[in-house]
Amino acid sequence: MNYQGNREEEVEAAKKRCRVLIEKIDSLGITITQPCKHTLSKLAHSELSFLSRFPNPTSSQPLSVNIGHLEAIVHILQQPFITAVSRVCKPLPLPFSNTNKNDSSSSSSNPIHVHIVCTLNKNPVWIIVSDRNPNYISWYPRKKTKGFKSRIQQVLDAAQSTNTLRPFSIVLFFSNGLTNFIHQKLQDEFGASKLALEFSDFDFCEEFEGEWINVILRSYKEACILEIKVDRVVDDVASSEHRTKDPLVNVLPPECQGGNAYLNLGLGNSFSALVSQMKKVGSTKVEDFPGEDDFVNFDTTALIALVSGISNGCAEELLNKPEVELRHRFKGNYEFVIAQAMSEIQNPIHGGLSAAIAGKRGIICESVLSEFKELVLMCGGANEKSRADQLLKCLLIVRDSPSERLMGLPTTRKLALKNKIVFGTGDYWHAPTLTANMAFVRAVAQTAMSLFTIEHRPRALTGN
Known part of the structure; x- marks a missing residue:
């Protein structure tokens, strides 16, 4: 019975996180387009709907793997230095690629999964968000995953394959931190460096028994934010000349x-x-x-x-x-x-x-x-x-x-x-x-x- 009571509390707490998250999505500013807001809201409502239909309290089925991930995305979108958000949580097709048509990374039938497309400090960036336990992020392939190295390489290949959508850099946001091993690998193999930006926590207001109280959704003090500059790995001479023009x-x-x-x-x-x-x-x-x-x-x-x-x-x-x-x-x-x-x-x-x-x-x-x-x-x-x-x-x-x-x-x-x-x-x-x-x-x-x-x-x- 104690397990059942704990599970019911866990489900209710998760529902509350979803409701607060939906409120924050609705209050996002003009830097994000309405279609992006709609996508986020739809995902958050889907999580809430899942929790409302959750099986009996004795079930061992996990609650949700997406609430924390969506919270982290909204946290990023709230930052004042994030502007011109044009795409959120949707595959990124590259229909205007100038690369070889035989290159599968540039095909519109092989969309690239990045979580946020926006402008950061006046430069276009792609942001990948991970809310996983850092101990469960695998660098090399495993039975059911290609490995994080393969994921980053695919995104970099896609970034290099297009002129129109090419980002200045790829930002990696690990909301729960990162192991030293993965951090070192990203640095050695992709030139990743820490992004020198201060991400602020925000207060969430919620009504409780007729009074408004402040609730902090979660803290990101342990977050690790890295940046991989795409231009450092582009060998195209013409593109290089274009970038260096004064x-x-x-x-x-x-x-x-x-x-x-x-x-x-x-x-x-x-x-x-x-x-x-x-x-x-x-x-x-x-x-x-x-x-x-x-x-x-x-x-x-x-x-x-x-x-x-x-x-x-x-x-x-x-x-x-x-x-x-x-x-x-x-x-x-x-x-x-x-x-x-x-x-x-x-x-x-x-x-x-x-x-x-x-x-x-x-x-x-x-x-x-x-x-x-x-x-x-x-x-x-x-x-x-x-x-x-x-x-x-x-x-x-x-x-x-x-x-x-x-x-x-x-x-x-x-x-x-x-x-x-x-x-x-x-x-x-x-x-x-x-x-x-x-x-x-x-x-x-x-x-x-x-x-x-x-x-x-x-x-x-x-x-x-």
């Missing part, structure tokens, strides 16, 4: 830059405050950017949002105008513009953009510069044109230099070439792209590629 050679010469010596920021308090928070261009000489990579890439939607009359105090004035006048003025875009004006009154966009660009050096590529100037010339009013002129003086203008991996994606209606150039240039500079073009961002995520972007709400030019 992005600063793609800065346009000084005569093409606006310069910012005579900025006139008397064009609205919020605009002036926002632009003044960015690092100034100052110079376009390569030696003036020693090792700097603190950039943010603006696409056309971001530039329009900064200078739009809606964002700069004209929202209420716009809403007070007669509907017939506005419909004649904006035609088919009437509802779109009115929705933006109402959104601006409720939540001004400049305040939200401050966190994204403060202390950063803004960059735009030639394609964005050309498109922005054309749109402002055609649709912008006098104030919007003045703000546009001032904004361009604060930005570093770079050549169109899209990354190899973005350009390697097939060009389709959703993955238009012009967008691949703009976002790819940001990727080349290891800079997040500030954008309202979430259709393109979603299309990229559907390929399983992790792309560092920052979303903002759209704004239109109003002729103000």
Whole structure:
């Protein structure tokens, strides 16, 4: 009977862990896509459903082998340095591989199992999570397993086989630690090194008898986190040359830059405050950017949002105008513009953009510069044109230099070439792209590629 009581308590404790886990999945931030959330939630609900149907308490059947694994994955996703999560707990097919078609590792019929595809410290990474007892992780093949060495080799082969989805590194997260033997083998045979990041524990709140109490799901003080840099084992000379190119050679010469010596920021308090928070261009000489990579890439939607009359105090004035006048003025875009004006009154966009660009050096590529100037010339009013002129003086203008991996994606209606150039240039500079073009961002995520972007709400030019 005592065994039965202990087993019932064990089942209930496992159910509680599942319920808390489901709550945490629901509360994950915007760095993870909805399909990824759905996948995690489905797995957690499946665990809870299994536990609810669990056999009689005297059964020797193990409770669940997946709760701890899912907890570890969610723990990683909560970390602030994890961004642009594009795939979780799904096989990773490599349909855009550039390797030999006879290479089975590159075939889409042989998907690779990694647990998280995301961006870590501005670099794309694949993360493999192990929640096993470290004593049960086998390096060499056994009766029912190929061994951990074989697993890592397969993932590395897959990473080397593709340009579009190739990660900068493969991160191994062992939530229960690692034996010295396996640790040494990973270091000697794959060049694995400890990842110098501090993973924080998080409090989980749960209601208990009408009061909220803090519950820590579990601690990861014993966790071992290793990194295998894929580039160290790639022998492709062309790829090596691409990686070692200095992005600063793609800065346009000084005569093409606006310069910012005579900025006139008397064009609205919020605009002036926002632009003044960015690092100034100052110079376009390569030696003036020693090792700097603190950039943010603006696409056309971001530039329009900064200078739009809606964002700069004209929202209420716009809403007070007669509907017939506005419909004649904006035609088919009437509802779109009115929705933006109402959104601006409720939540001004400049305040939200401050966190994204403060202390950063803004960059735009030639394609964005050309498109922005054309749109402002055609649709912008006098104030919007003045703000546009001032904004361009604060930005570093770079050549169109899209990354190899973005350009390697097939060009389709959703993955238009012009967008691949703009976002790819940001990727080349290891800079997040500030954008309202979430259709393109979603299309990229559907390929399983992790792309560092920052979303903002759209704004239109109003002729103000």
